[in-house]
Amino acid sequence: MLDVFKRYRRECIAFFVLFALLSLYIATHPRGASTYVMTIWANQCLILALAAIAQFFVVVVRGIDLSVGAVMALTNCAASYLLNGSGFELVYGSFMVIALGTACGLINGLIVVFGRIQPIIVTLATGSIFTGLALLLRPTPGGSINYDFADAMTLDIVGIPTAVWIALLIILLFWFPLRQSGMGRSIYAIGSSEQAAFQSGISVNTVRIIAFALGGTFAGLAGSYFSYVTATGDAGIAANFTLNSIAAVVLGGVALSGGVGTLIGALLGACILKTISSLMFFSGLPPLAQPLIEGLVLATAIAIGSFGILTEKNRLRVFD
């Protein structure tokens, strides 16, 4: 037990912080811990959590994805056309929306690997393109999602928000393979030491492309879920989600230098960030102070994460 705590120290800390914040939120909320309050909270958290997981896959291979929000916007706009039918159309539409996200991530990965360009530049450019496409699809917010389908995804099952069930399903489907399969190990390995991974016989290029594509898949999922919650298509959501996804992974203990961090960490980070903004909404603090508080929380988290540099004995290593 102690071993698990040691190994997942960052996640445990994030979990306790979230627990404290959430307790405070429920305590201060006028309607308390009702299913209704929890469902709204969980829906908001899951949107950002999916975006943070998208960011996580790219960050863990030592990249950064500035197109997460743009892919969400594009898939959201696509969903507003594809998810307003019924029956089989919905299954087909859901699949296509996620495939679109994956394709966006794949494009990012291919350009990064074969163009040998830094991820930050590539995703800045492609992000702009994806936003542009989203605007072509939906110049103004509009369209609709099948209401029954959207309700099913955003209400609750046996009193527990559907969003929580989805989060549990994702953890189940991705947590185990990520730590136990060769592919998962390879993703962490190229983020931690590309050279060591290469020398161990890993095809560094393929693995990096797959990581970017997985990032795209989750950005697509985030876009889909955003559609269920808002039931409309909006091309203007990109910037906010990109920045918050980066903040969330940092809060969740994912190292921007790559190789360190977990999917659960990214998820917890996103929940912390969302809970802070919800708290402030009910705390009576002026809304304009919100960015200030969020910024302080983020800066503190980053500062704690980089204490290691102080113990380095060779000054040149600080620059590596």
Added chain:
Amino acid sequence: MNKAKHPLIRLHGVTKRYGATVALDNVDFSCFPAEIHAILGENGAGKSTLMKLLSGVIQPSEGDVFVDEEIIRLKSPGHAIDRGLICMFQELSLVPDLSVRENLLLGAKDARYGFAKKHHLADARVLLDKIDASHVQLSTRVSDLTLAERQQVEIAKALSRQPRLLILDEATSALNSTVVEKVFDLIREQRDRGTGVLFISHRFHEIEAIADKISVFRNGQHIETFANGQYNYGAIINKMVGQSLTELFPTPAPRTISSTVLTLDSLSWNGEIKDVSIDVKAGQILGLGGLDGQGQNHVLQALFGLLKHTTGDAAVNGTQGMPRSPKAAKGKKYGLAWVPEDRKKEGLILEQSIQDNLQLAALGHASAPAQAVFEKLISSLELKYQSLEQPVAALSGGNQQKVSLIKWLVISPTCLLLSDPTRGIDVKTKTQIYQLLVELSKQGIAIILLSSDYEELVHLCHQVHIFYDGEIVDTLSDESLNAQNIIAASLNMHKKSSEAHA
């Protein structure tokens, strides 16, 4: 044991070039199954290049590689691993942020991207237990292991992959002798099962203990292969030394009695520098020799204020104590200048112009040098350039190194620290740099020259300290300063051989 007829791997006419430097020169080499084949050679002899070639990290510029007498192009380490060519690299090939378990499974042939089979880990666990690493838990992160434990994990990782050819590059450098003996037992077991083993080590007694055959490399050429025990130490060292190139070197300045510029008194740091004392006089060229990474470079880094928490005392130019930062080190009180080994990363800002780079060291210096000082140095070193506005990246390696030198000389240091200033540059530039160093020493500047080229140490230096494992193991000057002694001391053999002679 029946002798295999055809070699496991064979190199035919293999040449590897990096730009103008030839790392391997028309090499023919074979390794048979069921033999332990040691590779011996000085720094830059081509050993590492050979290993990288066989493990698929790099590809030959010319020539063919045969595996089982079948011509093959090893495109990547993954490709080599599939062929059973398993390399344990000198620069550790473990991923620091993954656990021991994850590292053992990383890139395994049957589970590269899928799920591993159980037997794989069980094998590795047995191997770890056999080499005194039973205390290493599979769940520990590699970055939390000691250097020795990492090497044990590396060995287990390599052996658990059922190698046909096992390449061990400095595999045991951090292990103590009892563990080494156990590792050797495992290696012999592998050999008896028919595995070919290529063994690189700088510990001569290890080679003597384990090798069946020895191959000597020098300047990228395969000199000779012979059975272990056929020659004695002296003969083997002579094979590693080769012909002297005296005509490259100017006549050194005569050694005059002068005042001490720099003293170091029992400097230690982080287990990588151990009790090092140095004394350099004005006009003296002091050489620091030894194999790569024995602490020499850290001594220069410490002197230039780059290392924290050093112990021991220093006095430079009459100022007591270690400089606390490069800014202090280059200041008037200390008057030091350091030209680092990696000019592309540490010495220069490649994208900036020659002009900007030249002025970088003098920035913030009390007395800004006049333009004439730059011009004089540029012409005396014959720096080849089109315009001073040109980015440094556009210059050849030799000219880049000149910029890196001039940059520091303009602040007129009293003591110049040089880390391998001629590595990877052409012969003409080398002679110009040699000329400059002798010139500077005549002017009374104290120079500490770290070099991996023993010719430089022999021909340029008044005195040479040889480093091994963070300590000075031998100090050579006058008659004792020759290539044979440098190599013997670098391999830490001198004590052994002098005992034998006594």
